[in-house]
Amino acid sequence: MHIEMKDIIKSFGTNQVLHGASIDIAPGEVHALMGENGAGKSTMMKILTGVHEKDGGSVKVDGQEVAYAGPKEAEENGISFIHQELNVLSEMSIEENLFLNKELFNKFGLLDKKAMRREARTALEVLGMTLPPETLMSQLSVGQQQMVEICKALMANVQVIIMDEPTAALTDTETRKLFEVIADLQKRNVSIVYISHRMEEIFQISDRITVMRDGEYIGTKLTSETNDDELVKMMIGRELKERYPKREPVIGEVVLKVDHLTSGNRVKNVSFELRAGEVLGFSGLMGSGRSEIMHAIFGSAPRDNGTITIKDQLVNIQSPEDAMRNGIGFITEDRKSEGLLLDKSIRENLALTNLTEVSRKGFINKSAEKAISDSSIKMFQIKTPHAEYLTGDLSGGNQQKVVIAKWVLTNPGVLILDEPTRGVDVGAKEEIYQIINDLAKQGVAIIMVSSDLPEVIGMSDRVAVMREGELKGVLDRELISDENIMTLATGGKIDGIN
Known part of the structure; x- marks a missing residue:
C-alpha cells in the first residue's frame, strides 16, 4: 500500500495546526515521523485515519483520493493507528478487548468463546506474551496494555500500522520483541509509521525519516544518510549546544x-x-x-x-x-x-x-x-x-x-x-x-x-x-x-x- 499525503492544512477554531504538511509512505517500509510535541505528527495521522477532516490538501492511497469516515473504516481498508493514549476497557479481559466489535460466532449464532480464546492466545504468543487471555486489563502494567493494543492491530491483518510512541512504557525485553515483530511485518510488505522521540530506536529500525516543525513539512531523509545533529536541527530549527545544561550545584544541608x-x-x-x-x-x-x-x-x-x-x-x-x-x-x-x-x-x-x-x-x-x-x-x-x-x-x-x-x-x-x-x-x-x-x-x-x-x-x-x-x-x-x-x-x- 502506497500512501501520499500532500499539502495538508488543518485548523481547530482559529488555531491552524497544519500548514501544508506532507508525507509519502512506501509499501513495506518503516517510516519514522519526527518533530517536537505540537509539530502536528499525530494530527496528520488522525487525518489519514478519519479521526479529523482535513481543511485542504490531498490524501491518496495507491493513487486514489480517500477520506475515511473514521478509524473503523480506515482499518477496514488496511490502516490501523495505535495511539499513545491507550484505548483499552480496563474491566474487560484481554480477549474481550481484542475481539471488541469483531466477536466470533458459532453456527448457532452464539459467541464462540473457545475460538476467540484460542486465537487470542496465538496472537499474544507472537508478541512473546504468556498471559492468560481471560486476564482483566486492569491487572496489566501499562507496558502490557500497550502490547495488547499492538496485538489488536496485528490481528486486523492491516497493511499499514501507525505506532505513536509505542515503546514509551515497554520494558527492554518487550521493546526487542516489538522490533522483531516489526521486522517480520516488513517481510510481509506491511508499512510501519513510527512516531517516536527516541533517536536510538529511529536509527535502529527505520528506513526513512520525515521531520515536521510547527505544522509544516521540513524534509525527508534516508536514515542511513543522516544523524542525530541534523535531525535535531530540522526539528527545532536550531542546534542544541548541549543536551544537558551545565550544572554548578551548591549542595546544602x-x-x-x-x-x-x-x-x-x-x-x-x-x-x-x-x-x-x-x-x-x-x-x-x-x-x-x-x-x-x-x-x-x-x-x-x-x-x-x-x-x-x-x-x-x-x-x-x-x-x-x-x-x-x-x-x-x-x-x-x-x-x-x-x-x-x-x-x-x-x-x-x-x-x-x-x-x-x-x-x-x-x-x-x-x-x-x-x-x-x-x-x-x-x-x-x-x-x-x-x-x-x-x-x-x-x-x-x-x-x-x-x-x-x-x-x-x-x-x-x-x-x-x-x-x-x-x-x-x-x-x-x-x-x-x-x-x-x-x-x-x-x-x-x-x-x-x-x-x-x-x-x-x-x-x-x-x-x-x-x-x-x-x-x-x-x-x-x-x-x-x-x-x-x-x-x-x-x-x-x-x-x-x-
Missing part, C-alpha cells in the same frame, strides 16, 4: 532522610539522604522498585516499616496530603491519569494543588487564579493561546510543564520527578532540564527517577541504583558512568560502594 523503608515486596529496607540544591538520580532496570519507593515516601503507597525525616523532624506520612503539608511534591510518571485533568483548562489544573492561594472564605477567587496561571504560563514558557485552553489539547511537553508548574507553585522543599521527560521531544526536554537546574539553584532538593541512562548521568549530582527492591549503592559524581550504574543494577559490586 540534609532535608530528607529515609531509613529502612519497606513497602510490600517491591521496596526492601531502603535508606538514603537528600540535600538541598541536589539532584539525586534514581536508576535501575524496569521493575527494580524505583517508582514504588517514591510512592511510599509520598504516602500514595503503604509504608510497612521505616522512618522519614524532614529537616531533622521525624514525620508520619500516611497520605499525599501529609506529604504536601511537609513540603514534598511528586510528579508521577503517568501525567495523563495521575498528574492532570485533561478535560479541564490550564488555569483549573494549576489551581488544583494551590486552592488556599486562590480561594477566599471557601470561594475560588478567579482573579487570583488568573494571576497564578498567567505568571506560570510565562515562567515555564507553556505554549498555549491562553490559560483557558484545555490541558488535553496541549502537546506532551507542554502538558509536562503544566504538571511541573502545578507542583512548583506549592513551594516544595523536596520535589520528586518520576520520568519527567518521557514522551517529550528534544526541545521540551532541554527546557525541562533547565527548569530542574533553576529549581536546584533555588535550594529545592530534587529526586529524579528515570529509565533514560544518559539523562540520569547528565543531570544527577549523585545516582542511587536499585535492584529488585533494594538500594544497591549510591554513586558520587566522579563514579557516575554507564558501566557502574549497570554493574549495580544487574547485581554486580563496585569497590567502596555498599
Whole structure:
C-alpha cells in the first residue's frame, strides 16, 4: 500500500495546526515521523485515519483520493493507528478487548468463546506474551496494555500500522520483541509509521525519516544518510549546544532522610539522604522498585516499616496530603491519569494543588487564579493561546510543564520527578532540564527517577541504583558512568560502594 499525503492544512477554531504538511509512505517500509510535541505528527495521522477532516490538501492511497469516515473504516481498508493514549476497557479481559466489535460466532449464532480464546492466545504468543487471555486489563502494567493494543492491530491483518510512541512504557525485553515483530511485518510488505522521540530506536529500525516543525513539512531523509545533529536541527530549527545544561550545584544541608523503608515486596529496607540544591538520580532496570519507593515516601503507597525525616523532624506520612503539608511534591510518571485533568483548562489544573492561594472564605477567587496561571504560563514558557485552553489539547511537553508548574507553585522543599521527560521531544526536554537546574539553584532538593541512562548521568549530582527492591549503592559524581550504574543494577559490586 502506497500512501501520499500532500499539502495538508488543518485548523481547530482559529488555531491552524497544519500548514501544508506532507508525507509519502512506501509499501513495506518503516517510516519514522519526527518533530517536537505540537509539530502536528499525530494530527496528520488522525487525518489519514478519519479521526479529523482535513481543511485542504490531498490524501491518496495507491493513487486514489480517500477520506475515511473514521478509524473503523480506515482499518477496514488496511490502516490501523495505535495511539499513545491507550484505548483499552480496563474491566474487560484481554480477549474481550481484542475481539471488541469483531466477536466470533458459532453456527448457532452464539459467541464462540473457545475460538476467540484460542486465537487470542496465538496472537499474544507472537508478541512473546504468556498471559492468560481471560486476564482483566486492569491487572496489566501499562507496558502490557500497550502490547495488547499492538496485538489488536496485528490481528486486523492491516497493511499499514501507525505506532505513536509505542515503546514509551515497554520494558527492554518487550521493546526487542516489538522490533522483531516489526521486522517480520516488513517481510510481509506491511508499512510501519513510527512516531517516536527516541533517536536510538529511529536509527535502529527505520528506513526513512520525515521531520515536521510547527505544522509544516521540513524534509525527508534516508536514515542511513543522516544523524542525530541534523535531525535535531530540522526539528527545532536550531542546534542544541548541549543536551544537558551545565550544572554548578551548591549542595546544602540534609532535608530528607529515609531509613529502612519497606513497602510490600517491591521496596526492601531502603535508606538514603537528600540535600538541598541536589539532584539525586534514581536508576535501575524496569521493575527494580524505583517508582514504588517514591510512592511510599509520598504516602500514595503503604509504608510497612521505616522512618522519614524532614529537616531533622521525624514525620508520619500516611497520605499525599501529609506529604504536601511537609513540603514534598511528586510528579508521577503517568501525567495523563495521575498528574492532570485533561478535560479541564490550564488555569483549573494549576489551581488544583494551590486552592488556599486562590480561594477566599471557601470561594475560588478567579482573579487570583488568573494571576497564578498567567505568571506560570510565562515562567515555564507553556505554549498555549491562553490559560483557558484545555490541558488535553496541549502537546506532551507542554502538558509536562503544566504538571511541573502545578507542583512548583506549592513551594516544595523536596520535589520528586518520576520520568519527567518521557514522551517529550528534544526541545521540551532541554527546557525541562533547565527548569530542574533553576529549581536546584533555588535550594529545592530534587529526586529524579528515570529509565533514560544518559539523562540520569547528565543531570544527577549523585545516582542511587536499585535492584529488585533494594538500594544497591549510591554513586558520587566522579563514579557516575554507564558501566557502574549497570554493574549495580544487574547485581554486580563496585569497590567502596555498599
